[in-house]
Amino acid sequence: MQVEIKDQAAKKIRRGIPLIQKEDLKKYHETFPKEWVKFVDKQGKYVATGYLGKQNKGIGWVVDRNDSALNDEFFEQLFQTAIDQRSFYFSDESTTAFRLINGEGDGLGGITVDYYDGYLVVSWYNETIYHFRKKLTDSLQKLLHPKGIVEKIRFTSDLPESNWVSGSKPEEPLLVKENGVNYATYLDEGYMTGIFLDQKEVRGRLIEGVALGKRVLNMFSYTGAFSVAAAFGGALETTSVDLAQRSRAKTEEQFAVNGISLDQQRIVVMDTFEYFRYAARKELTYDLIVLDPPSFARNKKKTFSVLKDYGRLIEGSLDILSAEGTIIASTNASNFTIEKFQAAIEEVFIKENVTYHLTESYRLPPDFPAVEQLAESNYLKVLIYEIQKE
Structure with missing residues (x-):
């Protein structure tokens, strides 16, 4: 089957962009054929082979540009x-x-x-x-x-x-x-398995010494993978905070499968912003804070959006960060560019009059190759800042 695409779409595909958007098609239909299609330009000249299908991003993909048989x-x-x-x-x-x-x-x-x-x-x-x-x-x-x-x-x-x-x-x-650390996984329990594999390099840095001798706070902790890596890397203590009730048992399990005592590991089931306020009231401070929120979350009547609310996370972190501390800021929001992400964080640093230095940054690891011409393909952004407060 052939599908005609617009001139701009043909140019885009020839530049190496594989994502097909609704506006790329000469004629758009609500239903898509469940077969491989050949995308052609207005002259009927072959451009690429791929398929059409409704999904979160775009409506299809290019699979081949050499007119191969997809066998x-x-x-x-x-x-x-x-x-x-x-x-x-x-x-x-x-x-x-x-x-x-x-x-x-x-x-x-x-x-x-x-x-x-x-x-x-x-x-x-x-x-x-x-x-x-x-x-x-x-x-x-x-x-x-x-x-x-x-x-x-x-x-x-x-x-x-x-x-x-x-x-x-x-x-x-x-x-x-992963990096010599055990992680308990469940392969057939919904979408989540217990570990996000794209963060292996960041967890590796915690193991290698970034967390050594530090009091570590892990926000949006899920199953506590960052906390386990920090403990493995010599953290004095860890605190894991997540709103989901199941996070407590899941995090305890991750420590247990590594033989790590819970004596210096605190697990808290609480909303992130509530915990910031709680920790400030109790005058708790941390040397290293990990922020890895979901792109969007809803809690009762509250909503959290990385694009709008990441600055609030930085503000809350600075309130309970040691005089000299580290913030590991992470997002997997594909629509949040690295430039805007960095700007949103540093705007708060400037407003709060702290001295900051970006020491390391991470994108997707080698087993997560991205398409260079498609910015949203390289969705992960992790920035590590050293902070000095007045």
Whole structure:
């Protein structure tokens, strides 16, 4: 099937941008064919092959620009290239969980595949790519012979959000390693597994010495992965704060699977901003504060948006930061550019009259390749600041 695209869209694709937007199509239809399509310009000249499918960003992806047949051999080669590029991780006994296929960064937008010590977690982001699931998972089976595969449905559907599709389920929690630290994971409990794999380098820095001898506060702590890494890296104490009640048991479990006593680890179930106020009243201070909020969250009548509210997090952190302290500021909001993110943080530093120095910054790690021409593809932004207060 051929789909005509506008001139600007053809130029965009030829520059290397794989995302198809609604306005790129000459004629837009509400329903999309569940098949590979050839995108052509107004002269009918071939531009690329890909597919159309409703998703959170855009309405489709370019998969090939060489008019190849999108057959089993094509996808086996695409996946094999991605596997070969992760050879470092496969050979690293200290890390047994990583991203194996990172959507458009590995040439196939709409799907991600994560590797958990021999098991695969496949996430489908639109109905069209899900239509090809057997072809794609068969290729993964042939190349990797995984112990099992679980899939996550991340598009609007009546399907369960998590479903075991092949192989045997592991005994849970499944313990995986990252930088030599154990993490308890659950592969078939909704979308979340217990660890966000894109933060491995930042957790690695906590282990390597950034947290050494420090009192660490981990906000939006989820299962406490940053806290465990900090404790492993010699933190004097950690405090993990998250609004979700389940975070307490999950965080305790992460410490337990590493044999770390809870004596110097505090776990608090509380709203972030309430905790800032509580800590200020109690005159608690921290040497290192980790801020890694969701892009958007709703709590009763309150809402939190990274784009609008990140400055408030910095303000709250400065109130309880030591005279000389460190802030690790992170966001995974793809619509928050690194320039705007940095500006939002430093605007507060200037307003509060503190001396600050940006010492390190991180984007996505090597197992999360991004498309250079597509800014939102490289969504993770982590800035580490050293602060001196008056």
